[in-house]
Amino acid sequence: MRRRAGVGAVHKQKLEQEKYKDKGTVIQENQFEQMTKQMEVFRLNLEEFATKYKNEIKKNSQFRRQFQEMCSSIGVDPLASGKGFWSVLGIGDFYYELAVQIVEVCMATTHKNGGIIGLDELRDRLIKARGRNKQHQEITIDDLLCAARKLKIFGNGFCVIPVGEGQYMVQSVPGELSMDHTAVLKLVSTSGSAFITLPSLMEQLNWETTRATNVLNSMVTEGLCWIDKDHKKDVSYWFPSMFTECIKSS
Amino acid sequence: MGEVQWPWQYSFPPFFTIQPNLETRKKQLDAWRSLVLDYCRLHKIFIIDVREGEHLPLFNNTAISRKLSPQAINTVLEVLLSTGNAGMVDKSSRSRWYVYWHTVDEWATIVYKWAQDNAMVNTVCTFYELTNSSGDLNGLDEGILVKALKVLEKRQLAEILTLDSGSGVKFFS
Incomplete structure (x- = not known):
């Protein structure tokens, strides 16, 4: 005959469950402690490593990238922390310096490109400005991206815009670019030319006249592009920031 | 060139x-x-x-x-x-x-300097002499020359004269 569940059985069950729970918490705590210890050790090692190879990190671009990757995989950002251990190390200084130089290049070219610049052009100009020393020359696109992203803290005056195919542009004028603006930049940048016309924009992005016209007009207003009225063809919108002669001009 | x-x-x-x-x-x-x-x-x-x-x-x-x-x-x-x-x-x-790739004032200064350098101060010379000299003034448009000389007149360094053989100018020290 099957025993019917009584109050005792219920109590017993409850007790068991509580015991399981307690044990579980203990195990969890143990694991957590261990993990924390491991991370602490890892962090210590990493810091030791960073101190030891500080100069190497500054000089060698490949090394720098790998170090960055290593840091970000454990959630340490040697750039983000302005206080404490990392700032004393001066790892971030390399990027701060780079960030300042990026701002300088952007300011110096705004009169030509209206405040957007391709990352490749930025790199060329920056390297030219940094002097001949080999360690000043080995600046990778990764370094620039890393440094440029830090500039976000100054508000929307600075941002990095991905324009497809591993290409980036840096915007250095106040005023956020909308998705539509970015789409246009992307389209022009991948087209290999420096201009776009209204019909071609509408066709390629499947936009209505109003939407396309608004975007183009606002980009003219922002000074990002120039218009070309050639009576034989459609009005075309030209971006100095993507025009080879402008990029190459000193 | x-x-x-x-x-x-x-x-x-x-x-x-x-x-x-x-x-x-x-x-x-x-x-x-x-x-x-x-x-x-x-x-x-x-x-x-x-x-x-x-x-x-x-x-x-x-x-x-x-x-x-x-x-x-x-x-x-x-x-x-x-x-x-x-x-x-x-x-x-x-x-x-x-x-005026030189402003009129600049042209005036250049003309007067020419006069000094060529010992033409206190002498009369023709426009032809000026615009056919070697140097900056060579080929200078006569219209611009007159404007420059008028500036010199204001500075009391020259006086435009009408000569038989065309126009001329007398420079003063």
Whole structure:
């Protein structure tokens, strides 16, 4: 005959469950402690490593990238922390310096490109400005991206815009670019030319006249592009920031 | 005579359309201003006729088949006017312009310096002598020369004279 569940059985069950729970918490705590210890050790090692190879990190671009990757995989950002251990190390200084130089290049070219610049052009100009020393020359696109992203803290005056195919542009004028603006930049940048016309924009992005016209007009207003009225063809919108002669001009 | 160093804008098609955005237009007209001055200095051009503008490579880049319309040329010249680098030849028609790659004041100084260097102070010399001398004054447009001499008259350093053989000037010390 099957025993019917009584109050005792219920109590017993409850007790068991509580015991399981307690044990579980203990195990969890143990694991957590261990993990924390491991991370602490890892962090210590990493810091030791960073101190030891500080100069190497500054000089060698490949090394720098790998170090960055290593840091970000454990959630340490040697750039983000302005206080404490990392700032004393001066790892971030390399990027701060780079960030300042990026701002300088952007300011110096705004009169030509209206405040957007391709990352490749930025790199060329920056390297030219940094002097001949080999360690000043080995600046990778990764370094620039890393440094440029830090500039976000100054508000929307600075941002990095991905324009497809591993290409980036840096915007250095106040005023956020909308998705539509970015789409246009992307389209022009991948087209290999420096201009776009209204019909071609509408066709390629499947936009209505109003939407396309608004975007183009606002980009003219922002000074990002120039218009070309050639009576034989459609009005075309030209971006100095993507025009080879402008990029190459000193 | 060297070649003009064309700025990057010269091959940028929209450079030949006056830009609607004020700030962009300012940059564009600044670039035009220096280009016009460089070009005219190099080719010793003293007068630009707006109607003939497209015959100058300056305003007509055949490589990209873009040219500056006469109206746009006027806009550019008005910028030069505002900086003292251009003036209308004839106030009634706005198509012929002097281009002063030296401002009139600068020309006056250059003329007077020529007179000093060539021991012409306190002497009468003809316009022909001035504009056929070697140096900066060679080929100088007579209209501009007269304007420069009038500046010197104001500074009481010269007096324009009418001679039998044409016009002349007497420089004072």
